[in-house]
Structures are given as structure tokens and as C-alpha cells.
Amino acid sequence: MALPLSTAPLPAGSPAGEPLPTDLDSLLALAEETGARLAPLAAEVDAGRSTGHETYRILRDAGLLGLLVPREAGGAGLGFAGYSRVLAVLGAHNGAAALGFNMHNVAIGSLCESAGTPLPPAAETFRSWLFDKVIHGRKIFASATSEAGSGAKLRGVRTTYRPTGDGRSYVITGQKSFVSLAGVADYYVVAARAEGTEGSGEVSHFVVAADDAGVGFGEVHSLSAMYGTSTAGMVLDAVTVPRSRLFLGVEGMSLYKLVREPHWMISGYTGAYLGIAEAVFRFTRDHVASSPDRAASPVLQRELGRMSARLSAARALVNEAGARIDAGRGGVDANAAVHAAKYVVGEVGPALAQDAVRICGSAAVSRSMPLERLLREASFASVMPAKPDECLEYLGKAALGVNLYDATAFSW
Known part of the structure; x- marks a missing residue:
């Protein structure tokens, strides 16, 4: 289950509650301002004297979670080039925080790039749901792909899923070895393959909530760097998710999307x-x-x-x-x-x-x-x-x- 973030008041001048600017210069200025607040936390987190969760509260309350979300959905609609520049500004202040923040955007980036593309009804519903969670719910997403022995390569994924008898849900079982934002993110985009398809290229992604029954995390890894990414193993013990949380409502296309x-x-x-x-x-x-x-x-x-x-x-x-x-x-x-x-x-x-x-x-x-x-x-x-x-x-x-x-x- 995700651990609670600090509820301490924000520093003066925080843009919390205000819409994100949409021009790059203003976003870079916001990143610089936010990075300056993150910088003093870097040494404390690196030394293990802090969990680093405060860094993600700052990023959340700055409104930066919506950088990539299309403007029509309430985000900044930033492209990949602009995003790289914003991330570099944050990284110059606090590298671990920038890397952790990147995992949120890795999880949602491809969906944000689908802005303006007509989708089938199930995919459109999923896209609208996720954008609403990020913009209005200020929810953090993270990617859960890596597994022991195969790393982040989708062909090596051993986590499996199966549909329930009524076809309305999926049951996911497996272990992830290196999940950033463990205990911080609200949702995790989990890579899994259908039972009985080991070795094939048909991999799907599902959105799993941190508080879904059967979701658990191990201790945060003791790393020689990037301790602030809050990286740990993840266990999915017969986690049931509704069909609506199948990424874009399509099975088996994740690897082919990655290749392209x-x-x-x-x-x-x-x-x-x-x-x-x-x-x-x-x-x-x-x-x-x-x-x-x-x-x-x-x-x-x-x-x-x-x-x-x-x-x-x-x-x-x-x-x-x-x-x-x-x-x-x-x-x-x-x-x-x-x-x-x-x-x-x-x-x-x-x-x-x-x-x-x-x-x-x-x-x-x-x-x-x-x-x-x-x-x-x-x-x-x-x-x-x-x-x-x-x-x-x-x-x-x-x-x-x-x-x-x-x-x-x-x-x-």
C-alpha cells in the first residue's frame, strides 16, 4: 500500500491549485523553482536519513505530474524535447528525484502522445480516466516491468494474467524486481503475459492500484546511488483488476508498441x-x-x-x-x-x-x-x-x- 505523503504546508509561492503553464519558458522556470526546493533534500535521502517521499510531494503539489498530459485534458501538453529539458533542470538539482519523476512519465508518456488520435470506445474511456487521475486527482503512476534475470526486456516477462470467468476482470500473478516509486506511486503500470504464452512477444500492460488486494512491496533496496527513487521488489499475488484497467483496452500489443x-x-x-x-x-x-x-x-x-x-x-x-x-x-x-x-x-x-x-x-x-x-x-x-x-x-x-x-x- 502506498505510504502517506507529508501534509506540511507548501513553501510560499507554490503554484499548487493553479493550472500548469503551457509555454516552455514558463515550464522551465517552474522546474527551476521546484528543483531549488528539491536540492536540499538530495543529501539527506542519499544518506538514508529520509525516505525521499517528500520530494514527490513537492513534485505533486507543483502540478508537474501533468507535464505531458494534453492541454485539452488540463495538462501542459509538453512534447518529448521539452520534457527532456525540464527533466535536465530537475536533475541538475536532485538526480534521484528527477529519475523517480521520470518513471511517472514513462508510465503515461505513450498515452499522452495519443492526443488527437481517435480511439475505440474502451481505449477512449481508459485514456480519459487516466488523464483525470493525473490532472484532477494528482495521482502518481509508475512502471513495473523489470524482473529478476531479464531486467526490463518485455520478452523475458514471467508475470502472468488470466481473465476471470465472467470476462470482466483479470487476475495478475508474479514478481517485479526493481520498481521505482515503490510505496510512493498511487498506480503501477504492470507488464504481464497471458498464461501459457511464455516466450512469445505478446505482452500486455495493466494499471494496478497500490492498495489493490494482493499488491505488496519489499524493503527499499539499499543502493549505492539513487536511493531517493524508492526502488523495491513488488509482489502481485492473484491481484484482480477490472477490464477497464487493461492499458488502452488491448491485449498483447505492448512489445510491438515498444519496437515501433x-x-x-x-x-x-x-x-x-x-x-x-x-x-x-x-x-x-x-x-x-x-x-x-x-x-x-x-x-x-x-x-x-x-x-x-x-x-x-x-x-x-x-x-x-x-x-x-x-x-x-x-x-x-x-x-x-x-x-x-x-x-x-x-x-x-x-x-x-x-x-x-x-x-x-x-x-x-x-x-x-x-x-x-x-x-x-x-x-x-x-x-x-x-x-x-x-x-x-x-x-x-x-x-x-x-x-x-x-x-x-x-x-x-
Whole structure:
């Protein structure tokens, strides 16, 4: 069951209760304001002295849950490119909070992109229900896909479902190994396959409420970074959900949707890790600037110049990937761009961290300084899907003209 969030009053100036702005500059300003409130919580959560639930209360009350929800449904209607920029702003202040927040948007992003597309009645009802929960109920969603031994790859999903005798509900049974926002989210989008279809590509998604009978979570994993994502195992013990909570009312299409439009699974994290890399650079720059002798050193100036160039290149690639998704999601060029962005950001963050250690010295390893946490956080970009070798394989196959819309062409 989801744990209660703090009911303490919001800081002065909070936009709670007001509609989200819809222009990107205002949303970036809101993200900057919200990030400034999240920043002081990062060290406490990382050290295990806080659960991190307060960070999600701040995000919830800032109204940011509706960033992607279409404007006609009350959200900001932000596209993938704008979202990546907002996430980078949050990530520069609090990396773990940005990653956790991303899981909410990974869970609902593809549905938000269906705005303006006519749907069958059951799918339209589901879409309207979810948008209402996010905008008016301020509910947090999360993704529950990863399982032991297969990670987030849908072909490896062992969680199963079966229809009830009357066909009005489904019963879901299984275990998830790495669920972010455990005990924080109100709903979880669970990947499962029909009983007896092991090894097939027919995977479905269901919305499971945190307080549904049979839902349970283990202890939050003790992680060396990103403790604030509140990540834990999840047990689904014959959880019954109504047919109305089958994602878009369609069974068996999840893998094929992912193959066609992989950007949320592959690149949703990228903005957060770009923000973490930004924070590493800023700390290093400020460390050098704090000493006139260091600031006047041509050697350190060149080191900062190298860091700045690497960061600028990664930022440009993330922005380009987002623009391609917004212009034509599902296209080969767009899908290749998000894989390239994920790979490059995953390389740049740790590279900047190594530069920071060399430049800052003891300031990089002191637990009293934020850089030590940032170094650990930056290194984990390669753990999140898609992993570096998967990104490179996809890019290589794209370059060779392999049909990447074939679900068997890549290990999904």
C-alpha cells in the first residue's frame, strides 16, 4: 500500500491549485523553482536519513505530474524535447528525484502522445480516466516491468494474467524486481503475459492500484546511488483488476508498441542524466572559480573548456533526439537518435566525473560535498535501459539497414 505523503504546508509561492503553464519558458522556470526546493533534500535521502517521499510531494503539489498530459485534458501538453529539458533542470538539482519523476512519465508518456488520435470506445474511456487521475486527482503512476534475470526486456516477462470467468476482470500473478516509486506511486503500470504464452512477444500492460488486494512491496533496496527513487521488489499475488484497467483496452500489443516507438523506455532517463552531468560541471567550475590562482591557471581553464565542450555536445544531441521524436516519432532516424543520445550521455557523465576528481581533488571524495554523490549518480546511467552495448547494437543495425520494426531483430 502506498505510504502517506507529508501534509506540511507548501513553501510560499507554490503554484499548487493553479493550472500548469503551457509555454516552455514558463515550464522551465517552474522546474527551476521546484528543483531549488528539491536540492536540499538530495543529501539527506542519499544518506538514508529520509525516505525521499517528500520530494514527490513537492513534485505533486507543483502540478508537474501533468507535464505531458494534453492541454485539452488540463495538462501542459509538453512534447518529448521539452520534457527532456525540464527533466535536465530537475536533475541538475536532485538526480534521484528527477529519475523517480521520470518513471511517472514513462508510465503515461505513450498515452499522452495519443492526443488527437481517435480511439475505440474502451481505449477512449481508459485514456480519459487516466488523464483525470493525473490532472484532477494528482495521482502518481509508475512502471513495473523489470524482473529478476531479464531486467526490463518485455520478452523475458514471467508475470502472468488470466481473465476471470465472467470476462470482466483479470487476475495478475508474479514478481517485479526493481520498481521505482515503490510505496510512493498511487498506480503501477504492470507488464504481464497471458498464461501459457511464455516466450512469445505478446505482452500486455495493466494499471494496478497500490492498495489493490494482493499488491505488496519489499524493503527499499539499499543502493549505492539513487536511493531517493524508492526502488523495491513488488509482489502481485492473484491481484484482480477490472477490464477497464487493461492499458488502452488491448491485449498483447505492448512489445510491438515498444519496437515501433522505443523512446520512452530508451531515452526517458536521458534528460535526468544530462542534468546530473550539468551539476558535475557546475560544481567543478565553481570550485575553480572560488580560488583566484586556480581560476587564472591556463591548465585548469583548458580542463574546464574540455568539460564544457563535452557537455554541450551531449546537450545538443539530446535536444536533437527530442526534436526528431516530436517531428516524427517511430521513424528510424528518430529511434536511432534517442539511442545515440542515451549512449553519449551515459559516456559523458562518467567522463566529466573523472575530470572533476582530477580537478577538485579531496572535494570530490568528501561525503560532506555534493560532488561525491554526483560522481556515484553519474556512473549509473549505463545501468538504465538501454545499456551502452544495446544502444550501439541498435545504431549499428540502423546503419546497416536492418529492419528494426521486426520484433525479432533486437533483444527487446
